[in-house]
Amino acid sequence: MSTTSSTPPVGEEVPQVPDDAGSSPEATVPSDAGLQPVKLLLGVLGIAVSVYLMGNLFLAFAWYPQWFFDSKILMGILGLVVGVGGAAVLFWFLNMAIEALPRRLEHGVMPYAFLLPGFSLIGLMLLFPTVQTIHYSFANARSTAYVDPIWANFASLFGSADFWSAMLNNLLWIAIVPAITVALGVVVAVLADKLSAGSEKWSKSFIFMPMAISFVAASAIWLTTVYGYRPPGEPQTASLNAIWVNWFGQDPASWLDIDTARLNSLLLMVILIWLQTGFAMVLLSSAIKGVPEDTLEAARIDGASEWQIFWQVIIPQIWGTIITVFITVLILVMKVFDIVYVLTNGRNNTDVIANMFFREMFTNRDGGRATALIVVLLVAIIPILIYQVRDFRKQEAMR
Amino acid sequence: MSTTTTTAPRAGGRGRLKDGRPRSPVSMVTMLVLAVLWTLPTLGLLVTSFRSRDDALNSGWWSAIVNPFGTSWTFDNYRRVFEMSDMGNAFLNGVVVAVPATIIPIMFAAFAAYAFTFLDFRFKETLFITIVAVMVVPIHVAFQPLLNLFGPNGLGIAGQYLAVWLLHTGFGMPLCIYVLRNYMSSLPFSVVESARIDGCTNFQIFWKLVAPMAMPAMAAFATLQFLWVWNDLLIAKLFLANDNTTVIVKLQQLLGTQGQGAELLTAGAFISMVLPMIVFFVLQNFLVRGMTSGAVKG
Structure with missing residues (x-):
């Protein structure tokens, strides 16, 4: 240090x-x-x-x-x-x-x-x-004695299709949400940087605002205004079905029940992206403002296009922040729970590890399986933990 | 083109901003579209919460915006959600849970951050790396063991505010120490040093010099922590009895009974958002500062 x-x-x-x-x-x-x-x-x-x-x-x-x-x-x-x-x-x-x-x-x-x-x-x-x-995680449902064999909880988890379905969903969340959030954050930050000071402040506020909204309220918002479903013949009061029925002339769809290509999981991810883009934008925006003007100027004099400047001058200089935002969202996504629990509770192949944990612990009262799920989560988080510690040491060395 | 940024800012000028940068129509249009897209869902909820049940069932929320005079506006949803799901009590619970859970960790963390910044001792680096590592650990690890510890066979405090205060204080601690220590290490060390030569004890230096100077970082953490505690579902659901539970848990229960209470849901959701929104808009600068100081939370 x-x-x-x-x-x-x-x-x-x-x-x-x-x-x-x-x-x-x-x-x-x-x-x-x-x-x-x-x-x-x-x-x-x-x-x-x-x-x-x-x-x-x-x-x-x-x-x-x-x-x-x-x-x-x-x-x-x-x-x-x-x-x-x-x-x-x-x-x-x-x-x-x-x-x-x-x-x-x-x-x-x-x-x-x-x-x-x-x-x-x-x-x-x-x-x-x-x-x-x-x-x-090596003990029975009431944590009173070890299970026999000692790895029985893990064996029963790894042997169940539900667990692997939840794992697949978690992997999808991990693969999709952080990347899109960061990409959107970069786009918004770059575009906002080109506005006048006043409009930049206002437009950023609007995109940042969902940051104050809880996952539960966000789920209520999206269910009411976007994903809601009413049977055919009744007026569709949520926008997705209204567009689907009135513009495309299709039958209304219960979007969150459709697991073809895991559509329902993707729709749940949209909510989290909506919530987190503002966070990404704020961090990336302050990084972009920290890019020295003379590096941009030098690139312009050398005849680089704005596109080249973006990819070859700005992006390398904000790469550290991009990684920070990515990791923060990644950690959030690995234990995503509220949105899934509230909107589908894991029905129709939308289950994730944290929701499965809640069900095992609260509904099934199986402490052994519940904690085994958390151990899986812990193991998955170890690489990130190592990265964070290394990154911290590097930063301290540079101070 | 390339000379504009180096010359002194030109005022006015067609196609230029006040500071001389070129106006970018593409960014203006795209940002406008994005800002509208990001706001519409929330606006839709707000509008729906003021529409009567029949009205909201017969047309989409957008029709109330397009045709505000053809809509029957009402406060009925708010009145009923307060009556039927005990929202007033839940709101109070939320405040009683969130305020101590926001401020108490700062007190403990500030002393630790002071030691990490201004004192030298063995295992300093190891202990701080423990903090960095613990920030990433998912809080889910705590639930099963602490439900046992706090439950009727342990301390018997599960269901009460105390359990939740303790949990949020513990979970917020690593981040708070981290944020405060980062900020304190940017303070001028000479001030602390001269106070020490003047014979001040560490307790006095902390209390009279460092704590007041670290106020912005404390406010930044407090803003973040308040939003987390207020918006938390999992801890409140697991550790608070129904009479002590927060607005977010009530809202989750409303979501579970869609069908008959759809119009109550919108009002309930908006009630749950009022306080964090106020905090967000008033303390936005602190929030940004807190986030840019490395706010990873497990």
Whole structure:
């Protein structure tokens, strides 16, 4: 991590830093009082009391809502105040306890103390469950005993046609959605860059807006206004069928039930692309604005066409951002759930892994199979994880 | 052509923008078409939500735009969706869930980001790489183990706000640390250094100097996190009892009962979008900043 090179280390070296003449270390840096037992005791006591009080108050919200007059607003406000204030008090006592330690120990321990609360939460909510999920994937439906043979959950998954159908759909989502989203994002960003400042801001806002809409509301929007189906003879109130019936003279189609060439899955993908294009556009647009004008100018002087400039000057310079956007959308798509769950719930060959997981866990109450599906997802995500870590190291090296 | 960009911006001029760039009719038309296409579905929903049931069944949403006076406009759908599916309560739940779940993680993450930026310690790189890696891990890994842990045989908090606050705080933490640390490492280090020489403790430096300076990054994360928490379906559905559940879950239940409640669905969907839309338009600049600082979430 090269940031540390510009960062004077706060480790052992610091007490020696104020070596300049005139001021002794004692005058500039607070004196090292060695171990201060009273302060340490107060600090540790403070940590214990604040954790205890915070924990109990939060549990009281859950266990005894009547203490708070069953008032949601009161609990919300208290939760916010106690969460933020309690965290501040906790860090204050942590800081106090560590300052009571001798100087060398203080500098060694302080960073970990600052990390501890955040990392405990990550550990409890993400790291422990990851291990536990892998563990459960070898256990029975209620996670009480290992299955026999130990890989039985995976064997039953890999032996089921439903699983492979869901896998195929996930692969289609992965192959189609990120690529189209990025392509659309680049097109929109490039075109918007050629507009006047005012129209650029407005047109981008409209395309960016779906970013604020939930997957569920987006599904409601598209079902109501685009994909809806009414039986033949009744007026078609959704646009796709209205065009299909009135312009092409066909019978109305129930679009989300048609699995020929996985049409229904493709239609679901359109919704996600609609939601995510704005995100891609925003990132790519700021990358395009960062392309130095003189590289474009040089290309123009050399007689390159706008088309050549786009492909050979702009694209190479924004390639890093293209990859970033692609990966972000890819991660989102791998665990796509809401749209499928809400609109088809996997019917007619639209199932995906995350929806299958939800069904196994919630409807079939089979913890073993559900967690095995997540392990499959985890394994699939490992290459991306490795890429992200490598990319991060590269960026840090360049800082 | 090639000289225009190097010369000083020319004002006015036919076929030129104010800053001297050539006007591009192709981009103007294409962007107009795209902006309209991207807005129409939402507009269609908004229009439909104000039309009476019979009206909405007899003609498409576009006819209400084309012929606004031949349509029977009504607030009935909104009134009924509040009555029938308890939307007011669900809206309140959404706020009570989202606000603490947005702000509490910032408090914890800011201290960690401070340590990652301004302090030096062993395993610093390893620990930060853990953060980068954990950002990619799908949150689905947490559901089965935490349903057990929070469930009646564990802590007994499943179904309550507390469970969801904890989950969102934990899931938002890696991203928040990452965003804040990226921002803090762009702050002038000399300020922190001189404060340290003046004898400030790390706690004081954090509280008085770094935290106020990192406000824009905190606002950026908060905007993103608020949209995520408000729009989340999975966690709310799994971890909140029906009386505590959010608008998004109510909307999902409405979608499940199409047929009779189609007109309620449109009103419900719009109610679920109002608050994030306001946040989006007011805090758009922060949102963009948050996204450009590498917002990958697993």
